[in-house]
Amino acid sequence: MGEAYGAVMPANAYNWIAVWRRNFLAWRKVALPSLLGNLAEPITNLFGLGFGLGLIMGQIEGTSYIAFLAAGMVAISAMTSATFETLYAAFARMDAKRTWEAVLFTQLTLGDIVLGELVWAASKSVLAGTAIGIVAAMLGYASWTSIVCAIPTVALTGLVFASLAMVVIALAPTYDYFVFYQSLILTPMVFLCGAVFPISQLPSSVQHFAGLLPLAHSVDLIRPAMLERGADSPALHICALCIYAVLPFFVSTALFRRRLLR
Amino acid sequence: MNMSTVTIDLAEVKKSFGDKVIVNKLSFSVARGECFGLLGPNGAGKSTIARMLLGMISPEAGKITVLNEPVPSRSRVARARIGVVPQFDNLELEFTVRENLFVFGRYFGMSARKIEAVAPSLLEFARLESKADVRVSELSGGMKRRLTLARALINDPHLLVMDEPTTGLDPHARHLIWERLRVLLARGKTILLTTHFMEEAERLCDRLCVLESGCKIAEGKPEALIHEHIGCDVIEIYGGDPYQLRELIRPYARHIEVSGETLFCYAPHPEQVRLQLRGRSDLRVLQRPPNLEDVFLRLTGRELEK
Known part of the structure; x- marks a missing residue:
């Protein structure tokens, strides 16, 4: 059995690139509408909540609310774009479009495909996160260099949420099940992880739990980077995010083996 | 059969899903350069066998060797030298014909230059030269099948695994595929073909195995089987x-x-x-x-x- 799972893991360090390039080619054909569609919601939220609530809330953690929120929005958009790319686009490639089936006719393994999809979804996170960062920088809520500093964490956040969503699509029989993941896992995370208001507003027992969630680690790295402050224990957050990225990768690849290669 | 000339070898292969036995203690060998057919009705286990050869379904008992590699443990290595034409097209519909070949060639680790070098001859082989920059969603069923065949040849495979390659095609498109497959056989390719068209099996296959409910009920050259059982x-x-x-x-x-x-x-x-x-x-x-x-x-x- 171990041998069977070994045979589906990535065959080498570069096979996944062919999968990434396939997705890039497909995206290039629809790049403009795709970019606008992905950016409209987070930017609307940034302006709506930032200006609206910003007036009521004034300063928060020593900065304007909109600057505080902008950093949270970068983390949220990294999370949602990787999640949606995986839940909907990767699921379609795995299921209805039979793209994965065609790839499995070649020398690539299931692990190569999953890895290519994860890096692709993370690439889309970088795109979305950077775009919001640029809007924030243009409005003067973040410096240009701070955006560059936040990009590695945005990419890692993308990998984490793509990896988690991979487990969901490996298990979900149809699209209809994704709504549970979105409304029961992702939406609560937005409010628990300090993305739109400080985690210190939560009851202390909830704070401990919230601190374990992947988005909290992302926010704790992205916000200090964008506000040009030093992050608290960055190594811990990076390690936690790496675990959240790597473990679901192996779990989802093993689940896909059971689903696709009976 | 000499091992060095054996392209596919199945020994006592068994597979069931739940209580249903799909492939029952099946054994056969395919020699290099041969066109071997799996003939049987829908549900006889043909597609399951084809997928097992690619390592996409694991047998629960028995041994499979393809191009001297044990399958499924080293099927990845074997697949580098296999071309596959599946029962249902899985082309990239929003890509052009040429892009399909490029994307697929990259999965085999081919460089852009190498793909560019082989693409024209593949398009010519598939009679799709004039369609190179047309989106696949605009092609007819027969053209899509020919593109799938061209795509399967991009890695210059030793073995072609074809699962019902002409099902759903009109007679003209079917004859064109048959003619193309004979060209490949003349070039020395080995072909494993599943079909439920006896005409297809008779025209193309050097030898075939007749399947029913996952069991082999006859094996041999088409004319010998006809002579032996009917005569x-x-x-x-x-x-x-x-x-x-x-x-x-x-x-x-x-x-x-x-x-x-x-x-x-x-x-x-x-x-x-x-x-x-x-x-x-x-x-x-x-x-x-x-x-x-x-x-x-x-x-x-x-x-x-x-």
Whole structure:
């Protein structure tokens, strides 16, 4: 059995690139509408909540609310774009479009495909996160260099949420099940992880739990980077995010083996 | 068979899903350069066998070797030298014909220059030269199949695994695929073909294995199977009550099968049977040489679906 799972893991360090390039080619054909569609919601939220609530809330953690929120929005958009790319686009490639089936006719393994999809979804996170960062920088809520500093964490956040969503699509029989993941896992995370208001507003027992969630680690790295402050224990957050990225990768690849290669 | 010339070897392979046995202790070997057919009705286990050869389904018992690699443990290595034409197209519909070849070539680790070097000859082979920059969603069914075939050849495979390559095509498109496959055989490729068209099997296959419910019920060269199991002309009779007719001609036939409203009479002396039916204007009588369809009917008591 171990041998069977070994045979589906990535065959080498570069096979996944062919999968990434396939997705890039497909995206290039629809790049403009795709970019606008992905950016409209987070930017609307940034302006709506930032200006609206910003007036009521004034300063928060020593900065304007909109600057505080902008950093949270970068983390949220990294999370949602990787999640949606995986839940909907990767699921379609795995299921209805039979793209994965065609790839499995070649020398690539299931692990190569999953890895290519994860890096692709993370690439889309970088795109979305950077775009919001640029809007924030243009409005003067973040410096240009701070955006560059936040990009590695945005990419890692993308990998984490793509990896988690991979487990969901490996298990979900149809699209209809994704709504549970979105409304029961992702939406609560937005409010628990300090993305739109400080985690210190939560009851202390909830704070401990919230601190374990992947988005909290992302926010704790992205916000200090964008506000040009030093992050608290960055190594811990990076390690936690790496675990959240790597473990679901192996779990989802093993689940896909059971689903696709009976 | 000498091991160095064996391209595919299955030994006592078994697979079931739940309680249903899909492939039952199946063994066969395919030699290099051979066109080997798996012939059987839908549900006989043909596609399962094809997917097992690619390592996409693991057998629960038995041993599979493809291009000298154990499958599924080293199927990845074997697949580098296999081309696959699946039963249902899985082309990239929003990509052009040329882009499909590029994307697929990259999965085999080919450089852009190398793909560019082979793409024109593949497009020519598939008669798609004029469609290179057309989106796949705009191609006809026959063109899509030919592109799938061209795509399967991008890595210059030693072995082609083709699962019902002409199912769903019109006769013209089907003949074009058959002609292309004969060209590949002449170039020395090995082909494993699953089909439920006896005509396809008879035209293309050097040897074949007749399957029913995952079991091998016959194996050999098409003409040898026909000779061994039938060996005489066949008279098909439609119209009238087949069971009544069976009694009438029984003394003159070697064997009679009734399938639906058609009666198949295997007769070494067909003229004697025809004599019995003279004057029956309600009947349509067709005398023809035997084919694999008759072999299947003789072995299983039922027809292959068309």
